[in-house]
Amino acid sequence: MTRIAPARLLALAALLPLATTAMAQQKIEQQMSYEQFKASGLEKLSPTELANLNAWLAGKLEVETAKAVETVRQESGDDRRGLAAERESRDPVAASIAGAFTGFGKGRQFSLDNGQVWRQIDEVALSAKLDNPKVRLTPSLIGSAWYLAVEGYNTRAKVERVK
Numbered sequence: 234m235t236r237i238a239p240a241r242l243l244a245l246a247a248l249l250p251l252a253t254t255a256m257a258q259q260k261i262e263q264q265m266s267y268e269q270f271k272a273s274g275l276e277k278l279s280p281t282e283l284a285n286l287n288a289w290l291a292g293k294l295e296v297e298t299a300k301a302v303e304t305v306r307q308e309s310g311d312d313r314r315g316l317a318a319e320r321e322s323r324d325p326v327a328a329s330i331a332g333a334f335t336g337f338g339k340g341r342q343f344s345l346d347n348g349q350v351w352r353q354i355d356e357v358a359l360s361a362k363l364d365n366p367k368v369r370l371t372p373s374l375i376g377s378a379w380y381l382a383v384e385g386y387n388t389r390a391k392v393e394r395v396k
Contacts, residue, residue, distance in 0.1 A: 260287045326370040334363045337390040351381060357392035
């Protein structure tokens, strides 16, 4: 079986709603040939019945598309937050530092319990000695910067994702 890269799966998942929306906008009688439409017995439906069938199909298509997109996202396991990408997620990251935290300092790397690795890129300093502290990474309101904050401290360091 051919394995598709997680990034490609996510790209396909992003395009899937567009394709299904286009199909949902077409009525069933437009999607089938006249012969198929007649052979299925749909020409016997009243205009109201046909409209109800089209509405049901459109709703079903949306639900199934949403399920498929979510399945692809979960199976890919490709969390791109903080990495350079055309469509990276801007959702905050809540995690814990894996191991000891000795404070902020330019160039320090922080390995998180979710597998992500971030490096401090600004001059902010903080002295602390904590084991596995909870952290929150948030994107800037403007631009592509990310900031790491340690629970219990007001100081935030500007970081970039390494892994």
